[in-house]
Amino acid sequence: MPLEFAHQHNGQFPDPGPWKHPVARPLDLTAPLGLESLPGQRFAKVKRAVFGLNLMVVGESGLGKTTFMNTLFNTDLKEDILPRKLHSTETVNIEPSYYELVEDGVTLNLCVVDTPGFADGMNREHNLTPIIEYIDQQYQEYMTAERHPGFRKVIPDTRVHAVLYFIAPTGHGLKELDANALKTLSQKVNVIPLIAKADSLTAEEKLSFKRTLLRDFEEHQIKTFPTDYPDQIDGADELLQHVPFCVIGSDSLALVGNRQVRCRTYRWGRVEVENTEHSDFVYLRELLMSTCLHDLVDSTHGVHYHKHRADALRSVGRPVSILECDDSYESQIEGTKQSHKLEMERREEDIRQQFIQKVQEKEVALREREEQLNAKKAAMVAELEQYRVMIEAEQKEVEELMSVSRASTLSKNGSKLFKAK
CATH class of the missing domain: 3.40.50.300 (P-loop containing nucleotide triphosphate hydrolases)
Structure with a gap:
């Protein structure tokens, strides 16, 4: 149970160290104590x-x-x-x-x-x-x-x-x-x-x-x-x-x-x-x-x-001592925190710049791909238009041949009826 409690509350109650006081709990006074005289006593001493x-x-x-x-x-x-x-x-x-x-x-x-x-x-x-x-x-x-x-x-x-x-x-x-x-x-x-x-x-x-x-x-x-x-x-x-x-x-x-x-x-x-x-x-x-x-x-x-x-x-x-009782402990900790903070900010900025660069490169690639597809589409549309024109011309030619063939057939049939009469 104590080990499980320690794992559950890890970091919530840190040890203040041998040269630090724990955080005090503020209280409200019900009557004056005369604390205002303490600065005067200190001044006189x-x-x-x-x-x-x-x-x-x-x-x-x-x-x-x-x-x-x-x-x-x-x-x-x-x-x-x-x-x-x-x-x-x-x-x-x-x-x-x-x-x-x-x-x-x-x-x-x-x-x-x-x-x-x-x-x-x-x-x-x-x-x-x-x-x-x-x-x-x-x-x-x-x-x-x-x-x-x-x-x-x-x-x-x-x-x-x-x-x-x-x-x-x-x-x-x-x-x-x-x-x-x-x-x-x-x-x-x-x-x-x-x-x-x-x-x-x-x-x-x-x-x-x-x-x-x-x-x-x-x-x-x-x-x-x-x-x-x-x-x-x-x-x-x-x-x-x-x-x-x-x-x-x-x-x-x-x-x-x-x-x-x-x-x-x-x-x-x-x-x-x-x-x-x-x-x-x-x-x-x-x-x-x-x-x-x-x-x-x-x-x-x-x-x-x-x-x-x-x-x-x-x-x-x-x-270089890193003990909490050393007089340079606080400055070392603050310096380490500051250096880590600056390092994280630098890495974050590098990642952001890399992300922006990759996004820009992807946008350029997509834009080039889009232009290629548009050019291919335009070529295919032009080719289809050529095929359509060719088909229309062939269809027109077929219709002309069919009309000529019908006229020839009708003339042959008319000559046969005339002979029969």
């Missing part, structure tokens, strides 16, 4: 948590990267008390600095990874190697912490969430070094391209330079955030039109109206950092802090770290 953001700054020297970072976070990112040693121009140094920013009860642990020495030496062939090694090292440390047998409530996240790549405002497109660096970095981390020192370009030059860079990004297959992450971001559609961002940095304050603003003052006028007519600084800050901070962390974990982890597991011989 999340607000007490410490948020993290790890930014890497990459670009040539002299583009105002340090000044820009001070401007971006409305503070002075102080150097260590000890004087900084001069870095070598032969290699790129990786210098992470850690800060704690507090605003309205929300704490942000900020890590700024500077890369002094990038693009400074004559030989720039290996400038990108230390940067890639640092990014991979943070991924590997996070992966090691995940696999640790001991219980760990929170894993320290030192992975690079975004790279702010500064491009010199030349107006002539990407340099070869920038193109190679952006293409390599975009495969491992979220890359946000910035046009440095936007006050050196006119409004028309900014638009032209942006179009040139976007064309270069497409030509070199460079993925930028958030343009190439439509499934990972939410609410950043209006910011896409400003990529790449033209930015300005300044430590100087000036009184404009009734408020102090960051600006750069020249003999010909003043350039305000947060003026949208002068730069895209406001849109960049909105992208980083107000709209896509969580999206940066999520895409780092779900896209780049997941790819690094998968590559690391495949390198030691682990096959």
Whole structure:
């Protein structure tokens, strides 16, 4: 009986798997329970948590990267008390600095990874190697912490969430070094391209330079955030039109109206950092802090770290898992379904085209056969008409002979009667 029941109900009650909940049955409440307070409880708990953001700054020297970072976070990112040693121009140094920013009860642990020495030496062939090694090292440390047998409530996240790549405002497109660096970095981390020192370009030059860079990004297959992450971001559609961002940095304050603003003052006028007519600084800050901070962390974990982890597991011989407890099971199943669907649609279209072709060929054959039959019918009708004419002529000839024969017979009979009399 159980086997017969199983065969009868096969597929109606599938196993949800070890990491899925079965479908719940909805119920109607007879009295309030206070469920509306749950989002508030969640908000209060999340607000007490410490948020993290790890930014890497990459670009040539002299583009105002340090000044820009001070401007971006409305503070002075102080150097260590000890004087900084001069870095070598032969290699790129990786210098992470850690800060704690507090605003309205929300704490942000900020890590700024500077890369002094990038693009400074004559030989720039290996400038990108230390940067890639640092990014991979943070991924590997996070992966090691995940696999640790001991219980760990929170894993320290030192992975690079975004790279702010500064491009010199030349107006002539990407340099070869920038193109190679952006293409390599975009495969491992979220890359946000910035046009440095936007006050050196006119409004028309900014638009032209942006179009040139976007064309270069497409030509070199460079993925930028958030343009190439439509499934990972939410609410950043209006910011896409400003990529790449033209930015300005300044430590100087000036009184404009009734408020102090960051600006750069020249003999010909003043350039305000947060003026949208002068730069895209406001849109960049909105992208980083107000709209896509969580999206940066999520895409780092779900896209780049997941790819690094998968590559690391495949390198030691682990096959592609199809277990329901594997974190890539759903994506594999969806991908398989989609590929099967596309394959079935392709086969259906091929069968339909073959059917249409065979029908057309059959119609042509039937039409030719019909024409042949019509031609044969016309020939037979013409032949019958000839036979009819011949028969009518012969019949007429027979009738004439019969009439001649009757006349001859009558004349003979008349002569015999005359003799008899």
